[in-house]
Amino acid sequence: MVTAEWYMTLAAVLFVIGAGGLLLRSNALVMFMSVELMLNAVNLTFIAAARAHGDIGGQMAVLFVLVVAAAEVAVGLAIIVSVFRTRQTASVDDLSELTG
């Protein structure tokens, strides 16, 4: 029997992979996608926990995470585009003037 715990463990793995992507890639878009990956891992956790508890709340929570993710995407991509307009780059490694 595949229990909810299996899914949650899988979600944890996905979360860690997402975090790894954030650390290892310098392309702002890829980093952003990694964040989406992490949010999806969260969603999977919610869904699996909802089943384990027999509670609809987890599914509801997922909806809100989705909305937030969407809003983030809108603004995030706008920022990326805005940066690209002025600097012609999508690599965050080129954004390091502010330091110290």
Next chain:
Amino acid sequence: MVELVVFILMGAVSVGGAVAVVRARNPVYGAMGLMATLFALAVFYVVHLAHFVAAVQVIVYAGAVITLFLFVIMFVGVDRAEQMTEKLSVQRPVALVVLVAVVILAGVLVVTDRFDWVLTSGGDPPVVNGTVEEIGANLILDDRAAEPSASRWLLPFEATSLLLVVAAVGAISLAFYRPRRREDRNDASASGSDSSGRPS
């Protein structure tokens, strides 16, 4: 049994997709990997009877968000293989250390039997079917009970309106771009004070 097969299969897909996001040299492939993961998760949602969520997942995420990503990838012009050499020397070691630490922490917790994902015990939980109806009832007003009451999700739902206002306004104000007009006075003054205001 079926669920096990699905879990293994879709689990592999989701992890593979995730790895692709992290590892693909071309962001387009990364986006594809993300999409694969999203789909695999949608399958899991179905398995968990979260039908509505699964549908939203496919439509909003895979449909809209990934498309948007791809669009921006194309727009920004990074739809090609990029250099994967690491400019920051400590970045990978640190990531490795973090990973190892997480694994050790998890390992210690599991091996010493200190970890349970779910803490409530006591029999099988009721089966929850995440239909549109159920979701809707929970989202706004649960009138199925004797005494209709405001749902606990009503407020977050309302609050998303604020969120969407922010997203819309934010995206507009960032993307609003009329470089020819001298309207943005700050731009001039900002570049004027540029020389003195440089970070050291």
Next chain:
Amino acid sequence: MTGVSYLAIAPEILLLVGAVSVLMVDVFAQPKPRVHGWLAGATFLAVAVAIGAQWHRIGIDGVGTSFGGTLFLHNLSVTARSILLVIAVLGVATAWDMLVGLGRRMAEGLSLVMVSTAGFMLMGASADLIMVFVALEIGSISLYVLAGIVRNSPTGDEAAMKYFLLGAFASAIFVYGAALTYAGTGLTNLVEAGAAMSSYHVARPAVLLIGMSLLVVGIAFKVTAAPFHAWAPDVYQGAPAGVVGFMAAAAKVGGFAALINILIIGFDRYRGAWADGLALIAAISVVLGTLLAIQQSDARRLLAYSGVAHAGFILTGLTAGLVGTASVLFYLATYSVMLVGAFAAVAVVSGPASSGSSLDEYRGLGRRSPLVAGVLAILMIAMSGMPLTTGFIGKFQVFTSAWDGGFRWLVIVGLLSSVAAFFFYLRLVVLMYFRPPDQSQGHPSTSLRMRLVLLLSAAVTVVFGVFPAPLLGWLDQAGG
């Protein structure tokens, strides 16, 4: 409990209405900036009335929740709202020149400030982790945009990008914490989860502890506690000067209010664990913030790092748990005012839309602009924790709380760091008063509005520093 209390979200609704009206009026009438000012003023006035009504209600009915238990109407939330309102008013006043400079996009900028305020207000009032998350995102996303709202600024977009990417990361961590909490208990509501945690015996609470830690980390990021602070100096430096004070203060108030709700109401069962965790973060923040602030040659980065240290001080007070909340709120309220005032001074010195504010610009400011220098000096002295300012009362209280809570080592660390911190606070004072100005440096002009903001922040800092009793009395009730 289950009813819909519109009063409980009236301030947020009013702010939303205000923000939308600003946008709408802008679209349809394209009015002069002054009109937006009136709109914003009217909105804030209405919010103030609403908050007053909330106080009144609490006085009559006591504290409670509404919207199915997702929204608190308790002293803490209303206190946080009050503080945020003050910050917003001062913030808009400070940012006004910057906003006007945005031209057509002024309406967006103004409405973002208002919505952000609403978001953080909501954050402090949320009784549900998902609600906290949504509110946090409302506030934060507005701030991401505000950071990069000035176009062609050499650093604004960098600041926005950094803030956004790291903020998204931290949000993901936070919501994962919520998910783990949910996994453990099946609940996201703080009151219920708290009750559940303490009602039955849990043999292996690791998942809750991890979830709790992640929640703490997520909020620690927002309040610029080390080592989750790294974005703050860059963003404070790169973002337009006018709005930084608001950014810094609002996020702190919302974040700490939410943290108090989460930890004290939700995770009271694990008080020992989170107190230890907060102590660790507090110690790192205080030490790291101080050490790095000493190194700065830019006023805004300096303030950012000092903010890191202040976050550490606030966390120090929070380690004491419930008894520490009054001290935390006092600190928050007074520090926010100082912060907004200080950044207003920065905006005066280096321009409302500028990025960066080299310390050299402050040479001899005491001669060139006695008012700005005087206020900034008072604020620096207050931030450093000298007596007869709110800064001292605040620090004194958080230290008392922490000492009482058993974290004596933390108090010692905090006190020693305060001494080291004198160095950089004094450095600004030294520059302004002890050094003559350069020939080339002119007299920065101050509008009446700015002067009011500066004087008000200094007055609050000194008056409540000398007579803190009324404010303390008011905040003591907010501890509930």
Next chain:
Amino acid sequence: MVDYLWIVIALPLGMAVFNHFFGSRIGEPRAAGPAILAVLGAFGYAAVASLDFFASEHASEEAVTVVHLFDWIPGLGAGAELLWDPLSATMTLVVTGVGALIHIYAVGYMHGDPRFSRFFTYLNLFIASMLILVLANNFALLFVGWELVGLCSYLLISFWYTKPSAASAGKKAFVVNRIGDFGFMVALMVVFTSFGTLSYTQVLHEPGEIIGASTATAIGLLLLVGAVGKSAQIPLYVWLPDAMEGPTPVSALIHAATMVTAGVYMVARTGAIYGLSDIAGGVVATVGAVTALFAATIAIGQRDIKRVLAYSTISQLGYMFMAVGIAGYVAGLFHLVTHAVFKALLFLGAGSVIHAMDGEQDMNKMGGLRAKMPITHLTMVVATLSIAGIPPLAGFWSKDEILAVLFAKGGYFIALWAVGLVTALLTAFYMARQYFLVFSGAPRWKDGVQPHESPRIMTGPLVVLGVLTVLVGFVNTPFRLGFEHFLAPAFEGVYLAHAPDDGFLLVALAVVSVAAGVVGIAIAYLLYNRAPEETRRRLLGRVSRPFTAWEHGYRVDELYGRLIVRPGLRMAVWNAEAVDNRTIDRLVVGIGRAVWWMGRRLRPLQSGFVRSYGALLAVGTVIVVAWIVVRGL
């Protein structure tokens, strides 16, 4: 009468204050007037007040009066209290009497000095201070006088402060005295600890009931340290020769007649304590003996007319110490009185000579002054003979009594007697040498010097002192111990050593000591008057080694410089540089630097790369999670 004893002090003190503020306005000769009158007034008052002692023959209780003026430091039992007994009366009379004469003399000597009135201010202040010293009824007040006379000594030695040597000598005097004061203070600490008060009334009344011999020894030895400083005994005598930089009246008053005898007075005053400890007394006597001989030898080698007298003073003080050390207080005080008279006379005479020689002090540049200054010459002869111990002059009586008491004490003290005898011979020699070098022989004056007799105002006091030198010895001859009877009430209950009762022995001893004096004078006569220049040079060349050593005062100053002053300065510099600047302060600054450095090291955390911020965030998260889980489980 006695109740208003404070007038004795107030008169000179008030005049000092008056002259300080108004003296320069009053002008040169007139400013001296009130000063002299004040001292004379004090003398008169004291003389009248002391008449009581003669009236009340043996009622010792009545003879000792304590005058309470006001509370000073109540916690130490130290009131502003004056003690009027024969001892203090004697001292008061000496101080004011000799002081008055010297005041008068100074009017002539200081003539034309731009700070004429200031000089009298200081002199008056000195008189007042010295009177506080001798009249004090507790150790604290004694110490007040003790220090104030030191101050006056400082001010007066460096009166001509533009001369670096004068300024330096004044400082030296004060500092060396302070070393003595250190011992004095420690002595007072022990006294206070033991008695709980510093008042004579309690401390000196049957001290044996409270303290034992060892404490008495400790107190005695520590007091001796103080006395050694003030009275210029070995090893702290070095300031006195340098003190000759001061104007000559100062040397006469302070550094011969009065201040330097304070140590003797103090030992006599605390006789009750010394009486409890043979060791302390023995040490006092030994120090005195060694000093007496030591200084006498140095005096032989001096060329400076005043330095001869300075070493002579040290030597004579050594005599007094010998006496008081063996509880021969009367003998010691008697010598104190006679010495005050004839040494003042010697100094004033020397001053008169210096005055005549336009400030020249080198005896080798004098000679043949006998005819030029008859009065000075005559008085100097009297004084020289007196100090040489030629009867019936004052010096003979007092010196002889000291030697007799020493001899009578027997045992170890016979050795001291021998030392005293040798010293007497040496004294006669160097004094005669001085006389011959100055007054007889051919003039060796520098060009342009026209010696002349000093004005009346200077010779007058010389004559008075000369007469006194002749007469004063008769107050205490073996035939009539008037002084001893006079003093008796002051030493009620204190052991007193006496001269032998045996009349033959007394005479024999006197003959021996007179013989020593005569021999000394004879040698000097032969060497410095009879012998031709070459012979003398040849003879002295034979003993050039010791003579050079004497001439340079055994190079004690150099020795102190090398052993104490220079290492001390080096240590001070080392402390200031190596310890203070380079260690302590560097440590302090180093802490600040370390904080700065740590910040500098931490700066790379803020690399500017958002991904490294992310990494920091991730690391922090893991740490916080691990920490909370560990603490929570």
Next chain:
Amino acid sequence: MTGFSTLSALILVPAVAAVVVMLIPERRRELVRPLGVILSLLPLPLAVLLFMRFERGEAGFQFVERVVWIEQLGVTWHLGVDGISLLLVVLTTVLVPVALGASMHIDRRVRLFVAMNLLLEAGLIGVFLSLDLFLFFVFFEVILIPMAFIIGIWGSENRIYAAIKFFLYTAFGSALMLAGIIALALLHRDQTGDMSFSYLAMLDLDLTTGVQRWLFGAFALAFAIKVPIFPLHTWLPDAHVEAPTAGSVLLAGVLLKLGTYGLLRFNLPLFPEATLEFVPLMAALAVVGVIYGAVVAIVQPDLKKLVAYSSVSHLGFIVLGTFALTSQSLEGGVVQMINHGLTTGALFLLVGIIYERRHTKLIADFGGLASSTPIFAGMFLFIAFASIGLPGLNGFVGEFLILMGSYPTLPVYTVVAALGVILAAVYLLWAYERVFTGPITNPANRQVSDLTMGEVLLFVPLVALIVLLGVYPKVALDVIGPSTDAVLSRIESTTDYVSPVAGFDMFNSGDGE
């Protein structure tokens, strides 16, 4: 709180005066200096009134005022004066006008200068009068700011370094004291149920020796830095050298007393058992300070530094007296605080005056000044002798009481400390010799003008007090004695310490009787 509250007025009058001065309009700037001096004189009659009406022979606090200040924290505006603080308050009110009067040459930002001095005065008086630990700390800390400003703005070349060093060093000390105060307040709450910072309430606390030890350390560190006790003294020379005259005068005259005052007021009565344990350490440091300060002072090339190190030496005496724990030594310690304030304040005044005229403080640049400036030289010598401890002047009374009083309990330390008496003469007289005597070698010294009438006037109160306290110290001792005895009897009643009753034979204790 009926009637006129003198103590509050003493604090508030200068504080308000500071504000008044700041409000003088720019065009009437010539008013600032005279008005400043007049305003600074206002507290003086109050202090004198206080002194007159002070009940002699009374050990406790008088003129007590108590108003709730911060109710929630249990903080009260609690003022009171006893024999220990009374004279220090008077001293402060005397020295501030003198310091301001000596600052007539200040021509930059006069308003700020005067205001800072007045604020400093308010703070200093507040420290001495506070009976609430919180209030005490507030004043203790607040005075750092005006002092740092005075050094930092109107000081000489290296002023910023000195100002920051002064500020950070002393702030470091008080930081740990704050922890101690918090701990005490919480202990009070634990033992009695309500939060209080009242000094008098703290006296009733029941503290274990272990707790006392820590608290003693926390308080003592703060005060030791302020004193400063060797080896925490290195801020002092820098601060003095750079500070303007007024700053030096007040720094040496009053500010340093906060340390010794604090030790006597707080450490001894609050932590008696720990005090007894710490006596050897504190006494040793005090004695080392006495000797070390004096030795280092000897070779200082800079007059101000010399006086600064002499302060280290003198304050060592006070600390020694404080920890010798006898009636006389404690009394002497307080007297010496006043004395040091007067004499060292005056010395700094003198150095400042000569610095104004010659723009140098280096001893080597002077020589023979007594010829060109006889009044100045005389004044210097007078003050120097007061500082050396010449009997008849004030310095002696305190020093003598300390030495006599300390010997019974700390014989060895005291004897070593007495050596400092010799060294004091060495460094001051040698300095005098090099500066004032001898021929004038540097022509610049020939033109130096002597003290003006106004300057002499500044010294009049100081000289008068120096003589008064030297000749008739009873005016001070009567006030001080009961209070210091109360401190002593508190230690005796809470521990098994018995202060030596004078009159025992310490060398042969057996055979005396």
